[in-house]
Amino acid sequence: MTSKTEKLLSLLNGQPVIPVLKIANVADAVPLARALSRGGLRAIEITLRTADALEAIRRVAAEVEEAIVGAGTILDARQFEEAASAGSTFIVSPGITSQLLDAAKDSPVPLLPGAITPGEIMAAREAGLRFLK
Template structure:
């Protein structure tokens, strides 16, 4: 296990579900992060899929001490730097590029990059990465595919994301090569827009009860 993997795992702190969040209004970032943390999900991934994302990361990172704020959907070195400067404590990408690897090598902020195929996973392994995002999980073969990888590439572990919800999360968490899962079901868009922080806290509390087998 690399030092950056250890750092990333310490930030996630055994959390079974990492909320994957899309924020369209930065003012929602603080109450949303607080609701998730109250429910037991301190580590969150705010995706760079909206114009409000970087400001949302800044606010959550600065104002919610109990939260561990990460940035997701990072596609290049520029976004890596912007998200790090905004206060992200970890960076998540749907894939791996040489540019991203270079940015991560020069930064104290750990990278969780995505890989799907055995070739991509082996390339990441050669680059010293042994904890990867598996995305889009359901569309790429789901838990059965990851189970098949657990023997030939036994020293690489995953955070599968994509198509995962309360009903199938345990299919992944029961696998020996899965550390946690990522999912948006704990902070649905409609509940965020409605400001239903109590409802989101309740969903987070249920998700936090999921555990590795």
């Protein structure tokens, strides 16, 4: 098992579900993350579908110590790097591209990509990924 696989497992171990959040107002991010953490849902995925998403990740990572904040809907290497720099502890993408795989290879932040086709699953396996969305 690779160290990134082990890191992903240790981050998400014991999490019954990972709420997927679309933060439309950055002021909602910290209170929502705190409420979810208090309710036993420490791991959250904040999607990059809004203009406030990266700032929401920054604030949750900085202010909600018990939260395990990840970034979702990551489509390219630039978004991967921005999300990692904002404080994401894991990255979720809807699919696999060579650009994303390269960004993940050069980062300590684990990637959890989506895969549907046999080709995507084989590409993920070839890249050393063992867990897929």
